[in-house]
Amino acid sequence: MxxxxxxxxxxxxxxxxxxxxxxxxxxxxxxGVVAAESGSFVSAGNTIVAAANLATKQINxxxxxxxxxxxxxxxxxxxxxxxxxNVTIAAARELVDDIxxxxxxxxxxxxxxxxxxxxxxxxxxxxxxxxxxxxxxxxDKSVAPGGWLHYTFQTEPQEWQRSGSTAKGVLTLLTPLMxxxxxxxxxxxxxxxTGQYLSSHYVKALEAEGQQVDLVKYPPDxxxxxxxxxxIKGMNPDIVHFWYNGDSTLTAFPQALKLDVAPAYFLFGVDxxxxxxxxxxxxxPVALSCVPVCWGAAPNPAVQDYFKKYFELGAAKGPQSSVSxxxxxxxxxxxxxxxxxxxxxxxDAVVDAILKMKYQGVVSxxxxxxxxxxxxTFATEVSAVQPGTSDQFKAxxxxxxxxxxxxxxxx
Amino acid sequence: MQIFIQQLVNSLSxxxxxxxxxxxxxxxxxxxxxxxxxxxxxxxxxxxxTWFLVNSGVNFFVALAGAMIFVxxxxxxxxxxxxxxxxxxxxxGFIMSIGLSVILQHLVIRVFNEVQKTIPDPxxxxxxxxxxxxIAMRAIVVGLTAAVVAITYFGISRSRYGMALxxxxxxPDTAALMGIPVRRYVTGVFVYGSVLAGLGGSLMxxxxxxxxxxxxxxxxxxxxxxxxGGLGNVGGAVVGGLILGLVDGLSAGYGLPEWTDAYALxxxxxxxxxxxxxxxxxxxGPRATG
Numbered sequence: 271m272x273x274x275x276x277x278x279x280x281x282x283x284x285x286x287x288x289x290x291x292x293x294x295x296x297x298x299x300x301x302g303v304v305a306a307e308s309g310s311f312v313s314a315g316n317t318i319v320a321a322a323n324l325a326t327k328q329i330n331x332x333x334x335x336x337x338x339x340x341x342x343x344x345x346x347x348x349x350x351x352x353x354x355x356n357v358t359i360a361a362a363r364e365l366v367d368d369i370x371x372x373x374x375x376x377x378x379x380x381x382x383x384x385x386x387x388x389x390x391x392x393x394x395x396x397x398x399x400x401x402x403x404x405x406x407x408x409x410d411k412s413v414a415p416g417g418w419l420h421y422t423f424q425t426e427p428q429e430w431q432r433s434g435s436t437a438k439g440v441l442t443l444l445t446p447l448m449x450x451x452x453x454x455x456x457x458x459x460x461x462x463x464t465g466q467y468l469s470s471h472y473v474k475a476l477e478a479e480g481q482q483v484d485l486v487k488y489p490p491d492x493x494x495x496x497x498x499x500x501x502i503k504g505m506n507p508d509i510v511h512f513w514y515n516g517d518s519t520l521t522a523f524p525q526a527l528k529l530d531v532a533p534a535y536f537l538f539g540v541d542x543x544x545x546x547x548x549x550x551x552x553x554x555p556v557a558l559s560c561v562p563v564c565w566g567a568a569p570n571p572a573v574q575d576y577f578k579k580y581f582e583l584g585a586a587k588g589p590q591s592s593v594s595x596x597x598x599x600x601x602x603x604x605x606x607x608x609x610x611x612x613x614x615x616x617x618d619a620v621v622d623a624i625l626k627m628k629y630q631g632v633v634s635x636x637x638x639x640x641x642x643x644x645x646x647t648f649a650t651e652v653s654a655v656q657p658g659t660s661d662q663f664k665a666x667x668x669x670x671x672x673x674x675x676x677x678x679x680x681x
Numbered sequence: 682m683q684i685f686i687q688q689l690v691n692s693l694s695x696x697x698x699x700x701x702x703x704x705x706x707x708x709x710x711x712x713x714x715x716x717x718x719x720x721x722x723x724x725x726x727x728x729x730x731t732w733f734l735v736n737s738g739v740n741f742f743v744a745l746a747g748a749m750i751f752v753x754x755x756x757x758x759x760x761x762x763x764x765x766x767x768x769x770x771x772x773x774g775f776i777m778s779i780g781l782s783v784i785l786q787h788l789v790i791r792v793f794n795e796v797q798k799t800i801p802d803p804x805x806x807x808x809x810x811x812x813x814x815x816i817a818m819r820a821i822v823v824g825l826t827a828a829v830v831a832i833t834y835f836g837i838s839r840s841r842y843g844m845a846l847x848x849x850x851x852x853p854d855t856a857a858l859m860g861i862p863v864r865r866y867v868t869g870v871f872v873y874g875s876v877l878a879g880l881g882g883s884l885m886x887x888x889x890x891x892x893x894x895x896x897x898x899x900x901x902x903x904x905x906x907x908x909x910g911g912l913g914n915v916g917g918a919v920v921g922g923l924i925l926g927l928v929d930g931l932s933a934g935y936g937l938p939e940w941t942d943a944y945a946l947x948x949x950x951x952x953x954x955x956x957x958x959x960x961x962x963x964x965x966g967p968r969a970t971g
């Protein structure tokens with residue numbers, strides 16, 4: 271009997287030891303996501319969450335991340351910023367101080383991301399933010415070791431790059447469909463901070479392509495664009511470029527068609543999938559672009575596969591679904607950097623590893639790299655829809671220019 | 682000249698939707714004494730119901746009726762379940778309505794998601810008249826609004842119920858002593874205003890896409906229209922809506938376009954300073970209803 275008890279005790283101890291070992295084999299890598307799951311930025315915010323969930327699922331199902339002889343599974347801590355900068359700050363504070371995340375993904379807008387960076391930098395927590403306007407603050411000083419953006423990465427290309435890539439794509443696709451080469455472009459943009467910043471670069475990019483450009487701004491939240499579109503019609507444009515806000519563009523564009531405003535249109539931030547779903551149809555040539563790659567006319571099998579899995583997880587098909595690709599690839603880049611460094615506790619080395627890395631992601635056929643200002647570079651896809659159809663698209667992916675156009679300060 | 686006429690035509694249809702919102706608010710705010718800040722969300726819900734029904738294969742005009750009934754029922758529940766308890770404390774009702782507006786936004790996001798909703802143009806025709814594009818659906822919106830204005834105006838000013846309603850506002854206690862069910866009239870006005878919000882939402886989604894946050898934008902204009910015209914005054918709401926519509930259209934066409942919203946609100950401020958009771962006069966707004 272005593273032997274039996276002794277054997278049972280040994281067996282139990284062995285099981286406990288084994289299970290402890292197994293638990294240790296699946297350690298947790300805590301990653302935070304701060305995004306709008308409510309409030310007016312919810313369309314963009316939900317895509318960040320959806321991309322994070324998909325990347326985490328794939329990394330964990332592939333066995334996790336091997337760091338210094340241990341295997342880590344990602345555990346996401348998702349916080350709704352309610353489209354409120356104060357909630358964003360509180361969420362970042364909680365994730366960094368209380369939960370102890372090693373990295374944070376988010377947010378939808380520059381102001382929120384900058385507020386968060388001041389918290390993440392102090393705690394040496396990496397931050398991946400898909401805001402092209404971060405370029406205004408990412409400079410030699412801010413990204414240097416000890417700088418307040420040393421741990422922040424801009425996962426959207428610089429605005430002059432995106433604008434250059436887009437302008438080239440739009441003119442390449444629309445010109446052959448028009449009776450004469452376009453000379454006069456009107457950029458129609460929402461009058462908010464993002465719209466002003468983005469359009470300033472796009473206007474320069476169009477001018478660099480030989481266009482005479484007028485800028486017409488509309489108040490944010492406009493739903494009836496007919497008075498402004500009638501004004502634009504009186505300016506006799508060759509192309510009206512609906513810039514920046516996909517939702518507003520989807521409101522304005524059908525009104526423009528009914529008022530017969532221009533001989534050609536460009537819809538920024540409108541996915542061909544949405545164009546098709548809404549059965550939009552124009553006798554005039556129309557170009558569309560997505561930030562950064564469209565789900566409705568995906569340019570390569572990797573992107574098609576990504577969106578198939580993305581929507582299978584229950585994410586909504588919206589004008590901003592493609593924004594998720596500003597966040598997805600960087601989970602894998604971060605994981606790879608951690609594996610290279612071999613430690614979770616050396617964020618400076620992880621930053622260096624990411625800066626040296628060339629990573630073949632989904633978002634671009636060209637490997638992703640970050641420049642010394644922690645900004646990524648890749649092209650923006652533009653599609654043209656065959657006039658009179660809702661589902662016939664031709665895509666162009668023009669690589670960004672090597673330098674900012676004349677008059678564009680870069681950043 | 683064609684561009685100018687086009688601007689006038691554009692303004693008329695937008696003024697129509699604004700008038701519908703304004704009438705709903707002016708009745709509920711000016712006659713029932715309830716400041717319902719969720720009225721914009723009632724409109725948004727009307728648009729969402731229309732979207733849902735149209736996407737389920739229902740004809741737009743049937744969906745429009747469905748949205749009116751649904752939002753009317755929503756108004757009934759809100760009045761009986763919430764606002765009835767705040768009639769003697771209008772400020773409580775106001776704060777409650779702000780809470781209700783946020784709840785409705787997030788309920789819609791929960792049920793339908795946050796993505797902008799749109800329906801195909803139910804009529805889909807554009808008439809070119811003398812170089813001016815007249816969009817058929819916009820013309821229908823103007824016609825329906827005119828009909829609603831006529832029915833509401835004569836209902837309040839000429840019918841027996843309208844007379845009883847006006848008596849309830851002028852002196853609720855005496856009206857009650859005369860056998861007029863004042864509370865029921867409050868409910869009736871609230872439900873009628875809600876039905877108009879449902880109609881406004883349906884017509885709005887026929888012209889423009891809507892989001893769960895559309896209501897918070899239109900409510901400001903609705904209150905502006907009802908105050909400009911005079912609280913509780915249907916004719917005033919029409920005048921207020923036309924003024925805002927014209928100011929919007931002409932300022933966007935000929936002023937600084939990014940200031941479009943500001944022009945309309947500046948006009949509202951000036952009118953309220955010069956004519957505090959509104960252009961056509963009205964009630965004093967929320968007050969204790971015994």
